[in-house]
Amino acid sequence: MVSLTFFSSASSLSSSPSKIVKSSLDFELKKLGGCTKLVRNVNLEKLKNNYLFPEISRRELEHVKKHPNVQLISLGTGDTTEPIPKQITSDMSNFAHALSTVEGYRGYGLEQGDKVLRKAIADTFYGHLRVKSNEVFVSDGAQSDISRIQLLLGSGVTIAVQDPTFPTGNFHEATKKYQNVVYMPCGPQNSFFPDLSKTPRTDVIFFCSPNNPTGYVASKRQLHQLVEFAKTNGSIIIFDSAYAAFIEDGSPRSIYEISGAREVAIEISSFSKFAGFTGVRLGWTIIPDELLYSNGFPIINDFHRIVTTSFDGASNIAQAGGLACLSPVGLKEIRSVINYYKENRKILMETLASLGLTVYGGINAPYLWVHFKGSKSWDVFAEILEKTHIITVPGSGFGPGGEEYLRISGFGRRDDMVEASRRLRSFFNTRTKHFPFLSSASNTN
Incomplete structure (x- = not known):
């Protein structure tokens, strides 16, 4: 028997994590008076409390509190940003x-x-x-x-x-x-x-x-x-x-x-x-x-x-x-918006590849799947967030096959893509000793 809530591609961080103040799953059990006799749904009991995106949201809020004056850039969101035609x-x-x-x-x-x-x-x-x-x-x-x-x-x-x-x-x-x-x-x-x-x-x-x-x-x-x-x-x-x-x-x-x-x-x-x-x-x-x-x-x-x-x-x-x-x-106008996101993706791909990172995906999708060999994805997420003020998505949040990877999104405003690329170049060019695999990595599609 299995109870599964399968979140599709369409469910990936549908809004900026900063808009999520607190996950409804992130709670403490407190007995506030009498209880009913209704038994909790056992399938809901199985759901993991620290689901990926609320956890990213929590870390983002902590980062903003620590650095209140920085411009945070999200390359983790699965939300679209361009106006509807x-x-x-x-x-x-x-x-x-x-x-x-x-x-x-x-x-x-x-x-x-x-x-x-x-x-x-x-x-x-x-x-x-x-x-x-x-x-x-x-x-x-x-x-x-x-x-x-x-x-x-x-x-x-x-x-x-x-x-x-x-x-x-x-x-x-x-x-x-x-x-x-x-x-x-x-x-x-x-x-x-x-x-x-x-x-x-x-x-x-x-x-x-x-x-x-x-x-x-x-x-x-x-x-x-x-x-x-x-x-x-x-x-x-x-x-x-x-x-x-x-x-x-x-x-x-x-x-x-x-x-x-x-x-x-x-x-x-x-x-x-x-x-x-x-x-x-x-x-x-x-x-x-x-x-x-x-x-x-x-x-x-x-x-x-x-x-x-x-x-x-x-x-x-x-x-x-x-x-x-x-x-x-409508189809013609929508195609121009999709092309906008594709150009964003291209900017990010070229930046990451130039840094020696191995990049998968990106050609037929808005997402890049970036390999950080030998590293824990949450550690790389934290390091990039702390030093560049950029939000990504740690691959391990998608399952054991995602360890050592980050998901980076091409959804976003063009000026954010350009600025994020600048920050990433600056960060990795000065952090090679922390990521020794960079010198031998290559771009792959």
Whole structure:
């Protein structure tokens, strides 16, 4: 039995850590009078208190208190920073204003999403892949959908995840792993793709491509292996494609580009990173008609039941924005914003590579996965924060496979990227003796 809260790429530090004053999980048990007779949910008891991003937030707040006059730069955030293009916000505004009129007012919509938007998603992203509009479920974001998927699957399933990744559940301190979860190591030694010959059969395989945190995107050949592995074992792939818009080398943007995937895969995606909707909240999930339980019952029917029972649908204003994003003008404007983040990523990659650091990812994703051989990731995080006033993300927070790495994000303002590069150059050029591996490291993509 396993209870797992799997945080997708879309859940990575959705706002500046300085805005998080105190984690709701960071508490002390205090008996304040009488207790009820209600027993606490044992699955919530399993959640680890010091989850990665609240811990980063705590350390940031301590740093700001110690250095109140410094300009802190965050290269750890997974939040977008560039304004949503005006054409898109204009359409949302017009829709909102129309709600104040008799003719334009809209109340509850379909829980599965506006029919026009569902068709636009199917046509725009899956037009050549046989995805039908009735298989598209519009939501308030990928993270919410992953929670609904877990409700769909129940707690009795076995689960495999990439390592490094974002799982939380029943944490085992000695191994730094969550119990009852199969870890699939994904590092330079296997081109960031799991060795499926050594992976045991599980009911569910969570797979994120482009990957958060490593920035790696799986090739068509690799995804074909994954689909065949799932078909052989009767497993279901939960495919997170939230960063697909950053792919630029022709790698698959959808699992459904792989023959046979409709029989074994659910795909979850989002407007958050694609269109800067981290605060607007809009995403979607694809459940193919061919995806069946062991008894032949269509999984889409159960997901439909969950959505229509526990969800009243995404905001109609957000959905109007989604439609505007998928218009020809919207897509063009969004592409310019994505290119802005890609340029940020390029600036950081060139800086880190020039310092002799080994850098993975970055080409098809906004994240860089930087190797500090022989070092503890929290130690490197602390050293960089103290000496440069830059926030990064320690790789060990993503699991044992992340030790010795930092995740560095290309989301941010251009002037911050330039200033961060200057500080990092100055820091590492004077700190080589603390990082002796720098002289032999190289840039790798």
